[in-house]
Amino acid sequence: MRRARRAAAAPGGALEDAVEAMRRCDVLAGVSAMEGGIERVYLSPEHARANAQAGEWLELAGMRAWEDAAGNIRGSYPGATEDAPVLVLGSHLDTVPDAGRYDGILGVMIAIAVVGRLHAHGARLPFGIEVIGFADEEGVRFGRTLLGSCAVAGTWDEAWLDLADGDGVTLRDALAAFGLDPARVGDAALDPARVVGYLEAHIEQGPLLLDAGRPLGVVSGIMGAKRFDLAMEGEAGHAGGVPMRHRRDALLGAATAALAVEQVALAEGVVGTVGEMRVAPGAANVIPGRAEFSLDVRAATDAERDRAWARIRALAVEAAGARRLQFTESLRHVAPATSSERRLSEAVEHGISVATGDREPMELLSKAGHDAMAIAALAPYAMLFVRCGNGGVSHQPDESVEVGDVALAIDAFEAAILAVAQRWQPLA
Amino acid sequence: MRRARRAAAAPGGALEDAVEAMRRCDVLAGVSAMEGGIERVYLSPEHARANAQAGEWLELAGMRAWEDAAGNIRGSYPGATEDAPVLVLGSHLDTVPDAGRYDGILGVMIAIAVVGRLHAHGARLPFGIEVIGFADEEGVRFGRTLLGSCAVAGTWDEAWLDLADGDGVTLRDALAAFGLDPARVGDAALDPARVVGYLEAHIEQGPLLLDAGRPLGVVSGIMGAKRFDLAMEGEAGHAGGVPMRHRRDALLGAATAALAVEQVALAEGVVGTVGEMRVAPGAANVIPGRAEFSLDVRAATDAERDRAWARIRALAVEAAGARRLQFTESLRHVAPATSSERRLSEAVEHGISVATGDREPMELLSKAGHDAMAIAALAPYAMLFVRCGNGGVSHQPDESVEVGDVALAIDAFEAAILAVAQRWQPLA
Numbered sequence: 001m002r003r004a005r006r007a008a009a010a011p012g013g014a015l016e017d018a019v020e021a022m023r024r025c026d027v028l029a030g031v032s033a034m035e036g037g038i039e040r041v042y043l044s045p046e047h048a049r050a051n052a053q054a055g056e057w058l059e060l061a062g063m064r065a066w067e068d069a070a071g072n073i074r075g076s077y078p079g080a081t082e083d084a085p086v087l088v089l090g091s092h093l094d095t096v097p098d099a100g101r102y103d104g105i106l107g108v109m110i111a112i113a114v115v116g117r118l119h120a121h122g123a124r125l126p127f128g129i130e131v132i133g134f135a136d137e138e139g140v141r142f143g144r145t146l147l148g149s150c151a152v153a154g155t156w157d158e159a160w161l162d163l164a165d166g167d168g169v170t171l172r173d174a175l176a177a178f179g180l181d182p183a184r185v186g187d188a189a190l191d192p193a194r195v196v197g198y199l200e201a202h203i204e205q206g207p208l209l210l211d212a213g214r215p216l217g218v219v220s221g222i223m224g225a226k227r228f229d230l231a232m233e234g235e236a237g238h239a240g241g242v243p244m245r246h247r248r249d250a251l252l253g254a255a256t257a258a259l260a261v262e263q264v265a266l267a268e269g270v271v272g273t274v275g276e277m278r279v280a281p282g283a284a285n286v287i288p289g290r291a292e293f294s295l296d297v298r299a300a301t302d303a304e305r306d307r308a309w310a311r312i313r314a315l316a317v318e319a320a321g322a323r324r325l326q327f328t329e330s331l332r333h334v335a336p337a338t339s340s341e342r343r344l345s346e347a348v349e350h351g352i353s354v355a356t357g358d359r360e361p362m363e364l365l366s367k368a369g370h371d372a373m374a375i376a377a378l379a380p381y382a383m384l385f386v387r388c389g390n391g392g393v394s395h396q397p398d399e400s401v402e403v404g405d406v407a408l409a410i411d412a413f414e415a416a417i418l419a420v421a422q423r424w425q426p427l428a
Numbered sequence: 429m430r431r432a433r434r435a436a437a438a439p440g441g442a443l444e445d446a447v448e449a450m451r452r453c454d455v456l457a458g459v460s461a462m463e464g465g466i467e468r469v470y471l472s473p474e475h476a477r478a479n480a481q482a483g484e485w486l487e488l489a490g491m492r493a494w495e496d497a498a499g500n501i502r503g504s505y506p507g508a509t510e511d512a513p514v515l516v517l518g519s520h521l522d523t524v525p526d527a528g529r530y531d532g533i534l535g536v537m538i539a540i541a542v543v544g545r546l547h548a549h550g551a552r553l554p555f556g557i558e559v560i561g562f563a564d565e566e567g568v569r570f571g572r573t574l575l576g577s578c579a580v581a582g583t584w585d586e587a588w589l590d591l592a593d594g595d596g597v598t599l600r601d602a603l604a605a606f607g608l609d610p611a612r613v614g615d616a617a618l619d620p621a622r623v624v625g626y627l628e629a630h631i632e633q634g635p636l637l638l639d640a641g642r643p644l645g646v647v648s649g650i651m652g653a654k655r656f657d658l659a660m661e662g663e664a665g666h667a668g669g670v671p672m673r674h675r676r677d678a679l680l681g682a683a684t685a686a687l688a689v690e691q692v693a694l695a696e697g698v699v700g701t702v703g704e705m706r707v708a709p710g711a712a713n714v715i716p717g718r719a720e721f722s723l724d725v726r727a728a729t730d731a732e733r734d735r736a737w738a739r740i741r742a743l744a745v746e747a748a749g750a751r752r753l754q755f756t757e758s759l760r761h762v763a764p765a766t767s768s769e770r771r772l773s774e775a776v777e778h779g780i781s782v783a784t785g786d787r788e789p790m791e792l793l794s795k796a797g798h799d800a801m802a803i804a805a806l807a808p809y810a811m812l813f814v815r816c817g818n819g820g821v822s823h824q825p826d827e828s829v830e831v832g833d834v835a836l837a838i839d840a841f842e843a844a845i846l847a848v849a850q851r852w853q854p855l856a
Contacts (some may be wrong), residue, residue: 097714241820252686273712285524306786393663393664398663
């Protein structure tokens with residue numbers, strides 16, 4: 001069967017599939033809440049429209065499509081037998097504000113392209129395939145990432161229903177408004193006993209493949225990440241009336257802490273980002289009485305990550321003390337470092353070798369989080385990274401990929417799936 | 429006539445007037461757009477309600493009340509003759525977000541209390557009195573301060589009609605929605621030839637009277653202030669994927685600039701504040717690509733202020749260069765340093781001496797801007813400062829004054845007006 005697929009994946013066909021996958025990314029880029037940019041958050045009208053569009057593509061690829069209890073769009077392609085387990089392929093369809101068009105989206109389109117190839121040949125594998133377009137990976141709306149993949153992984157937490165978005169709308173109410181039953185989100189979960197594994201293709205979101213001159217890479221694991229809501233509380237006051245030495249300016253405390261994040265990250269070789277900053281009252285002639293900011297810290301191991309956070313925290317507490325501010329912290333999100341599964345990763349490496357001729361595919365540690373992190377609680381995973389252009393930027397409009405790389409990625413992803421099928425069958 | 433007024437301002441009466449003035453500040457504190465706090469901005473529903481309430485108090489004090497073409501609430505108390513000029517008393521009724529209840533408001537209530545005393549005795553001065561509750565001093569909504577007092581001073585600029593608030597509503601549309609004619613705001617202007625001068629009572633918004641143990645002070649002048657809209661433009665990117673050394677993090681540039689403002693202000697003996705800070709895209713897992721922030725810088729002289737700004741600017745440009753960011757600046761507002769008029773200030777000093785027995789009233793330079801700055805273009809001004817509690821804080825809920833100090837302020841303000849009348853008459 002692998003040979004038949006390779007024939008189907010001849011250069012011309014692969015390029016056509018890649019052009020179509022990228023065209024679909026363009027189509028979804030137009031499904032946006034933001035004028036002149038891309039923003040598509042969980043349970044929004046754009047989410048519903050994106051699901052409807054993705055559902056059509058899933059059906060075109062020979063799958064039965066449905067929206068699950070968490071709002072993920074899913075498609076199932078039958079296996080050789082009716083009681084066959086499933087190999088899950090996927091990535092996410094939600095975006096950050098003013099996003100690029102490939103982060104998450106491209107992985108779903110690659111999965112659909114590969115199933116479309118199987119369908120075109122009437123191929124049946126010893127397992128069924130389920131393609132999932134996860135509804136929330138970025139966590140923009142409710143401040144909690146991976147909501148869609150956690151529901152599928154069976155790790156959905158009912159307490160999340162009380163999370164509120166920036167307008168005070170709770171996740172519970174947003175689910176109901178979207179037409180979903182907040183009490184039944186857990187129904188989206190897959191049975192671990194029926195899942196062979198999870199494969200995800202994704203843009204690298206970094207410059208390493210670009211710098212190395214390689215189109216594809218295999219992911220060894222995903223960095224552990226912690227995300228905090230931090231705040232400095234001081235005292236508001238008149239921007240003219242209060243002498244400089246009398247001030248308890250919350251923004252200056254937060255500014256010092258943000259610079260400390262960078263200093264520690266550079267010193268410890270980890271990654272730290274303050275991506276949100278809000279000051280109150282927030283007027284040009286009022287000294288900020290409160291500053292709220294986020295911290296995202298990631299490292300190759302949980303121990304390195306926690307050591308970096310301890311240093312950042314100490315510097316923030318010191319900055320607060322020096323300015324008579326009160327520093328508060330709240331852990332918003334924690335994701336332990338995860339490793340991809342060896343045999344699935346070998347299948348991905350094999351796929352890269354088949355597609356590119358590269359005998360020793362490059363291995364990368366993902367600094368970005370992915371749905372695979374959540375799915376790791378359900379099943380073993382492996383990931384394929386696709387080279388980014390523009391210095392590896394993502395989470396912004398300049399995010400880019402080359403069509404030739406996407407063609408190789410489709411070939412590689414298909415070959416990886418066939419390799420899993422070949423290896424898996426003898427074990428059945 | 430001065431003696432008669434002093435009798436009316438006996439301790440008991442003054443305390444009652446002060447209690448009533450503070451009660452009225454409490455009433456207006458309830459006219460707010462903010463739950464659990466005070467926020468009342470220009471041309472808002474709360475502005476309309478505050479004007480209606482203040483109009484009732486103006487009438488109770490024997491004045492004819494009306495709302496002018498700029499939305500200021502005004503009351504006129506006739507002079508001895510029909511063609512008598514007017515002495516203008518006033519302060520503002522708008523607030524910053526999460527404001528205190530006395531900044532501006534108390535000055536209007538003191539003016540109303542004093543006219544109420546004149547009215548109670550049927551007193552007629554050689555000039556009429558006009559009390560104005562200015563509609564916009566803080567400039568919160570449209571980012572341009574003193575809109576109300578500029579209209580009265582005859583310095584209203586038609587170009588301001590295109591200013592937009594945070595929701596994109598232009599000043600033009602907001603005026604129309606409030607029931608005012610955007611083309612006729614200039615009609616609010618007083619004729620300089622008919623104005624004797626302007627007196628304003630205001631809380632100090634600083635700790636100097638408190639530290640000196642004095643209830644009242646006379647204002648020598650108002651610091652020159654400049655206000656800028658500043659921005660750092662870098663590159664958004666994934667908080668995990670982009671290595672620390674590849675980043676062009678706009679927030680870190682803005683944080684460095686905010687800390688530089690403090691450093692320069694301390695070194696140069698001026699006052700500098702970053703009161704606004706917004707980052708975009710503004711998500712925990714996205715490196716900020718843009719940070720917009722305000723700068724308010726004030727000094728005793730325009731030269732000192734401009735020297736401090738030049739140093740701040742150089743440090744901001746340097747910070748931007750070090751991080752490969754683009755720094756942009758836009759002057760939002762400039763207010764030259766102004767001096768109070770000598771003879772009016774002597775009348776205020778005389779009033780303070782009469783009320784407190786203090787032969788040498790304390791003189792203060794106002795670091796905060798006031799409506800008097802705008803009125804300076806129309807007529808000479810003088811100001812009376814009232815001691816603040818809580819370390820002199822203002823622009824926040826803890827703003828406070830003592831009722832005994834307010835009683836002394838009403839007595840002093842009345843005595844100052846009577847002194848102006850006595851001195852002015854011989855010149856007529």
